[in-house]
Amino acid sequence: MFSSYSRDGYKKALEGIEQKTLVHGDKTLMVEFRLRQGAVLPQHAHPHEQIGYLVSGRIRLRIGEEARELSSGDSWCIPGAAIHGADILEDAVAIEVFSPVREDYLP
Template identity: 30%
Template structure:
């Protein structure tokens, strides 16, 4: 399977994702347009976020940092988080358990 063969869905304005769902987790491959905002939210899923291209500003539990290629961020269950694409970005998220709403 090629990532680009997976249908893309715009989940939030400027956030286009391609999703792989397994029994216990979901992988999301995001293409994010510069300036796109991720509103503050939380969910019961544990999450890792890896920036593979570009720069993404993320705030987790009130702490803001800028993430670049090679960065990985751990977001615990129920942690409040938000973000903004400082450039066009490619980001890979892993969610556990499965993000049913992304199916």
């Protein structure tokens, strides 16, 4: 399966956070997140393993009891069921992959 870039298809996830599913297969799903400075992703958990790459910007990511400030080029892995959240320190773009596929993120 191939997917071509499009400026369309972004959905508001939360205030200051937009997301777009880029591509998905049977076992994984890739999402682009556009994050605005000052936005907050509240602490939450889900059964999906989640790996991410920060394309641009700066965020403070919390995974369990650990918090780390990340900048462009940094990456992370969040185990399934782990509590996590983020503060957006400056406008940012992140790419994340979820496994298994998040049905709620399917286009």
